[in-house]
Structure formats: structure tokens, C-alpha cells
Amino acid sequence: MEQILEAALAEAISCCQKTGLIRVKSPQKIVVQPPTDSKLKSPGDLSTNIALELASQARQPPRQIAQAIVDHLHLDNALIAKVELAGPGFINFHVQQAWWYQTLFKIEEQKTRYGDLDLGGGERVQVEFVSANPTGPLHIGHGRGAAVGDVLANILQKAGYDVQREYYINDAGNQMSMLGRSVLARYRQLSGQQVSFPDKGYQGDYIKDIAQQIINEEGDKLSAKPEAEAIAYCTGFASRKILAGIKDVLKDFGVSFDSWFSEQSLYDQGLVEQAIQTLKNREYIEEREGALWLKSSALGDDKDRVVWRSNGEPTYLAADIAYHQHKYRRGFKKVIDIWGADHHGYINRLKAAISALGQDPQSFNVLLVQLVSLVRKGVPVAMSTRQGEFTTLIEVLDEVGVDAARFFFLTRRCDSQLEFDLELAKQQSAENPVYYVQYAHARICSIIRQAQQAGITLPTVHEVDLELLKLTAEIELIKKLAEFPALLKGSALASEPHRLTFYVLDLAGRFHKYYHRQRVITGHEGETAARLALVNSIKTVLGIVLNLLGINAPEQM
RNA sequence: GCGCCUGUAGCUCAGCAGGAUAGAGCAACGGACUUCUAAUCCGUAGGUCGUAGGUUCGAAUCCUACCAGGCGUACCA
Numbered sequence: 113m114e115q116i117l118e119a120a121l122a123e124a125i126s127c128c129q130k131t132g133l134i135r136v137k138s139p140q141k142i143v144v145q146p147p148t149d150s151k152l153k154s155p156g157d158l159s160t161n162i163a164l165e166l167a168s169q170a171r172q173p174p175r176q177i178a179q180a181i182v183d184h185l186h187l188d189n190a191l192i193a194k195v196e197l198a199g200p201g202f203i204n205f206h207v208q209q210a211w212w213y214q215t216l217f218k219i220e221e222q223k224t225r226y227g228d229l230d231l232g233g234g235e236r237v238q239v240e241f242v243s244a245n246p247t248g249p250l251h252i253g254h255g256r257g258a259a260v261g262d263v264l265a266n267i268l269q270k271a272g273y274d275v276q277r278e279y280y281i282n283d284a285g286n287q288m289s290m291l292g293r294s295v296l297a298r299y300r301q302l303s304g305q306q307v308s309f310p311d312k313g314y315q316g317d318y319i320k321d322i323a324q325q326i327i328n329e330e331g332d333k334l335s336a337k338p339e340a341e342a343i344a345y346c347t348g349f350a351s352r353k354i355l356a357g358i359k360d361v362l363k364d365f366g367v368s369f370d371s372w373f374s375e376q377s378l379y380d381q382g383l384v385e386q387a388i389q390t391l392k393n394r395e396y397i398e399e400r401e402g403a404l405w406l407k408s409s410a411l412g413d414d415k416d417r418v419v420w421r422s423n424g425e426p427t428y429l430a431a432d433i434a435y436h437q438h439k440y441r442r443g444f445k446k447v448i449d450i451w452g453a454d455h456h457g458y459i460n461r462l463k464a465a466i467s468a469l470g471q472d473p474q475s476f477n478v479l480l481v482q483l484v485s486l487v488r489k490g491v492p493v494a495m496s497t498r499q500g501e502f503t504t505l506i507e508v509l510d511e512v513g514v515d516a517a518r519f520f521f522l523t524r525r526c527d528s529q530l531e532f533d534l535e536l537a538k539q540q541s542a543e544n545p546v547y548y549v550q551y552a553h554a555r556i557c558s559i560i561r562q563a564q565q566a567g568i569t570l571p572t573v574h575e576v577d578l579e580l581l582k583l584t585a586e587i588e589l590i591k592k593l594a595e596f597p598a599l600l601k602g603s604a605l606a607s608e609p610h611r612l613t614f615y616v617l618d619l620a621g622r623f624h625k626y627y628h629r630q631r632v633i634t635g636h637e638g639e640t641a642a643r644l645a646l647v648n649s650i651k652t653v654l655g656i657v658l659n660l661l662g663i664n665a666p667e668q669m
Numbered sequence: 670g671c672g673c674c675u676g677u678a679g680c681u682c683a684g685c686a687g688g689a690u691a692g693a694g695c696a697a698c699g700g701a702c703u704u705c706u707a708a709u710c711c712g713u714a715g716g717u718c719g720u721a722g723g724u725u726c727g728a729a730u731c732c733u734a735c736c737a738g739g740c741g742u743a744c745c746a
Contacts, residue, residue: 147689159688159689161688161689164726198689199689200726200727202689247746284746285745286745286746287745287746401744404744414671417743417744418743418744421744423744427743427744427745428746452740453674454741455740456672457673457740457742459673482739482740483739483740485739524682525682525683527674527675529674529675529738529739529740531681543695544708550708551706551708551709554708555705555706559705559706562705562706566705598685602685603685605685606685606686610683614682617693617694618693621693621694624710625710625711627705627709627710628701628707628709628711629710629711631704633705669706
């Protein structure tokens with residue numbers, strides 16, 4: 113519909129240009145969209161601001177331009193009921209009611225595929241998220257990243273991309289050896305030895321639990337081994353345990369990855385050296401003070417960065433460069449990394465590195481998710497894995513449930529900080545918005561069951577007289593359903609999963625209002641059939657969105 | 670110091686590539702269960718969109734400066 117109107121407007125404008133009614137030379141992009149303010153007294157179904165856009169160029173009053181356009185507009189009466197000017201020069205189109213009914217046919221025909229787009233054209237995209245070090249359990253902040261990444265991947269999939277979900281396991285480097293040393297220290301303490309705990313070691317109780325497991329399985333065998341060997345054993349044992357735990361929680365949280373990529377594997381295959389060699393060949397590496405520097409300042413970074421230390425060891429950045437080179441070698445056209453906002457200082461240097469590797473930095477996107485600050489009974493809780501003060505994701509899931517947690521993480525824009533008060537979340541659980549949406553779905557299921565008990569089978573859209581759906585609330589509901597594909601598109605283009613949450617809340621709200629004002633199952637057979645078809649369409653769309661959000665769509669509550 | 674994010678109703682937040690009279694939810698107050706699920710609905714009240722300039726026909730939205738909060742600025746990961 114929008115395209116039809118845009119074409120008609122373009123024709124009318126060029127006609128006005130020729131006759132000199134509108135004094136513009138270069139054509140402006142015409143946009144037809146639903147009016148932004150739905151509370152308007154007489155809202156047009158679709159609206160364009162083109163006359164306002166043209167006003168300054170034409171040096172003519174916008175209303176005069178709008179009038180000229182309208183006078184030259186040729187539209188099919190079967191589609192458009194009325195065209196009118198409004199406000200400073202908006203042109204509003206009132207679409208024929210019958211046109212909206214097509215949405216219902218589309219939903220019935222496409223079912224769960226309703227809203228599918230071909231935005232991506234099958235292009236391969238990778239979404240990498242969570243990627244927490246296997247040095248401790250996932251905390252609440254990782255939960256937000258997991259929810260955002262998972263839902264974004266779902267959205268992109270529905271928008272026609274070939275999406276891979278990957279978790280990058282930072283299983284190499286100092287942090288890992290610190291993990292091993294922490295576990296070994298606890299192992300020795302549990303074995304009755306007096307040993308000091310390493311500075312900046314991991315202090316959480318889970319370290320003791322792991323040490324105890326080693327004792328259970330290996331006894332005191334480790335004490336006899338050389339230090340380095342014992343540390344290596346502890347590191348390997350602990351990281352396997354922790355990673356297994358991470359995988360379990362993510363599974364419980366409804367997040368599944370296509371690929372778990374090990375940082376260590378980059379070293380094992382010599383890919384880190386290879387990546388640095390690529391950069392050398394491309395002359396982006398410089399040796400200074402015994403270290404190798406990436407000349408990133410020439411590529412938009414604040415300064416140059418060390419990739420190979422003077423002590424002969426690569427930096428974390430070197431591994432990350434190799435990792436991203438590997439991503440491109442695997443054929444991804446678009447690479448999306450989801451990071452905690454505390455890593456934002458890292459974007460420019462990695463972007464610079466990607467340019468240096470010869471890849472288009474535009475193809476590399478980082479979605480920053482602002483930190484979750486955890487509050488318990490009003491008291492802020494620090495979330496440092498090292499100090500062992502954190503609330504794990506699993507604890508949060510136990511308290512508020514998977515559906516509520518996922519929904520809560522997505523009720524905010526990514527770049528807005530989230531304060532998660534566990535007490536509040538518990539208190540609100542009965543009134544949590546997620547139930548509001550699920551309840552709408554369950555309610556519709558209940559109506560359909562009720563109808564079936566009364567011997568009324570759920571009609572197809574073709575079988576009913578849609579003209580009976582003529583209440584404002586009904587048309588508004590259908591319009592809301594019609595909006596969904598465009599919403600999904602915007603959400604995919606902007607990488608903004610939260611839009612789905614707000615959409616589904618709105619849709620559920622409109623349904624609840626409708627439910628209270630009108631009965632679906634009435635004495636009138638035709639009316640009942642038409643309304644059943646309508647609510648069934650709503651149910652389909654609610655189901656699609658809940659599915660994208662990874663939240664259950666219950667048949668009853 | 671420099672950089673990134675945020676600042677919208679008492680609280681938590683929307684506001685989609687500037688558009689029409691800035692919207693929800695919660696909390697507050699007043700109502701609705703012989704009716705398809707009251708996990709719901711209806712009504713009332715609540716605002717110099719951090720401040721000051723600028724761009725424009727038009728700014729919560731774009732630009733500049735400042736104020737406040739958060740985060741970052743390693744040969745750590």
C-alpha cells in the first residue's frame with residue numbers, strides 16, 4: 113500500500129512540476145507511513161510529510177503544495193476512501209476498510225512465517241555473544257548479553273539471513289593460569305597445607321567446590337606433581353567444569369549456540385602468528401622498543417597497539433585479530449559481536465585491525481550492551497568474578513523464572529543501563545509484563561476451546577464475513593497486526609531486539625481491552641465466526657513474537 | 670585530561686533515519702467479577718523532554734558548550 117501511494121505521489125508531484133504549480137527541481141524521497149501520533153482526533157491510516165519536505169526548496173507554503181499534489185493525485189477508489197490535508201501540510205490517506213482484511217488472509221496463509229523478510233538474501237552472518245571466560249559462572253550481566261544476542265539472531269534469521277551463533281571461549285592466557293593457581297591453592301588448603309592464596313586469585317566458593325572435586329577424584333596425587341604440572345591440571349579440570357556449567361545454564365536459559373570457538377585452538381593452529389604475518393605483509397606492523405605494534409592510529413584508533421610483547425608473548429588483541437580473521441575466512445559477510453559496555457574502548461582498535469586485515473570495517477559491528485547493576489534489597493552488589501561477589505544467572509533464573517528474566521532483559525534499549533533489583537523482580541513477578549503478554553495468548557486459546565465446546569469449529573478467514581469486523585477496535589487490531597513485518601524490518605536493521613518486546617506488549621494490551629468490551633462468542637453466528645478468525649490471527653502473531661523472544665506461549669495459565 | 674553511553678511523569682522506561690496536542694507500565698486515587706480466564710479492564714491525576722545556545726517551516730530527536738550519573742582510557746583478559 114505504501115509503495116502504491118508513494119508512486120502515485122511521485123506522479124502527481126512531477127505533474128505539478130511541469131505545470132509550474134510547485135517550483136522544485138530535484139525530486140525528494142517520498143515516505144508514506146502510519147501517522148506517528150495515534151491519538152489524533154481523525155487519524156489518517158497512512159500519512160506523508162512530502163509537502164513539508166518540499167516547502168523550503170520550493171519556497172512555497174506547505175499547505176499550498178499539499179493541495180496542489182492532492183489535486184493531481186490519481187488514486188483507486190477501491191483502495192483509498194478519502195484523502196485530506198491536515199496540520200501544517202500533512203497528506204493523510206484513509207485506506208478502505210476492506211484493504212486491511214488482507215492482513216488476516218496473509219497471516220492465515222503464512223502462519224508462523226508471517227513477517228518473514230528477505231532483507232538478508234541468505235547472506236551469512238555471525239552473531240557472537242556471551243563469550244564469558246570459563247573462570248567462573250555466568251552472572252546476571254551475561255544473562256542480558258545472552259538474551260539480546262539470542263533474540264537478535266532470531267530476528268536476523270526471520271529477516272532472511274543465514275545466522276550462526278558463536279561463543280568464543282577465552283581458554284588461554286593469564287586468566288586461565290590464575291584460575292589454575294587459585295584452584296590449586298584451595299586444593300592444598302583443603303588437604304591441610306598452609307599455603308597463601310594468590311593475589312588477584314578467584315575467590316568464589318565455586319573454586320573450593322572444584323578443588324574438593326579434584327580431591328574426590330584424585331586424592332592427594334597432585335601434591336606429588338611439579339608445580340607447573342599441578343597448575344596445568346587444575347586449569348584444565350576447572351575450565352572444563354566451569355564451561356560445562358555455563359553450557360547448562362545457557363541451555364536452561366533457552367540459548368543454544370551453533371559453535372563454541374576456543375581461543376586456545378588459534379594458538380594450537382598457529383593462527384595468531386599467521387594473522388600477525390598478514391598484518392606485517394600489509395605493512396601495518398612496526399617494531400618499537402622490542403615489541404610489535406599495530407599501526408592502528410592510522411585507521412581511526414587513538415593510538416598504536418601492542419600485538420606482540422617485548423617478552424615474546426602475543427597480547428590478547430593478537431588472538432582477537434586472529435579470531436576475527438578466522439571469522440572472515442569462514443565466509444561471513446557480516447560479523448556482529450555483542451559485548452558488555454565495559455569493553456567499548458576496544459572497538460576502535462579491533463575495527464582498525466579488521467581494516468588492516470583488508471576487510472571492510474563496515475561489515476564488523478559491535479553491539480554494546482550496557483551493564484546490569486545488581487541491587488538486592490536496595491543495596492548495590494558489586495559484580496566482580498575475582499572477588500567472588502556476584503549473583504549468578506542461575507540464581508536469578510531460579511528466583512524469577514526464565515520467561516520473566518528474558519523479557520526483563522529485553523524491556524530496555526541495549527544502550528540503557530539496567531538496574532536489576534532481585535527483590536523488586538520477585539515482588540513484581542505476579543504483575544510482570546511477561547505474564548500480561550502470555551495471558552493474552554492463553555486467553556485466546558481459552559476462547560477457542562470454549563467455542564469448540566459449544567460446537568463451533570474455528571473458521572478459516574475465507575469462511576467468514578470479514579465485513580462484520582467493523583468496530584474501530586477491530587480495525588485497529590488488524591492494523592497493529594499489519595504493522596508487524598515493518599516492525600521486524602526496523603528491528604533487524606537497527607539491531608534493536610527490544611522493539612519486539614514493546615510491540616508485543618502493545619498488541620496484548622489492545623487485545624485485553626477488546627476482550628473486555630466485546631464478546632467474541634456471541635449469539636450471532638457470523639459475528640462469532642469473524643471474531644474467532646480475528647483473535648486467532650492475534651494468537652498467531654503473539655506466538656510468532658514470543659517465539660522470537662524465546663518465551664513460552666502458553667495455551668492456558 | 671580524552672573517549673563512549675545515559676539524563677523524558679513520583680519510580681522504571683518507550684518515542685522507529687527531525688513532523689501534527691510527548692506516550693506506556695508501576696506507584697496514588699475512584700470504579701468493574703450471576704458474562705468466552707479479574708495474571709484483566711475502565712476512569713482520575715501526574716511533564717520548562719538535564720541546562721543554555723544553534724540549524725529549520727518544524728527539535729525529545731541533529732550540531733556546539735556546559736552540568737550530572739555510569740563505563741572506559743595496559744606490553745590485563
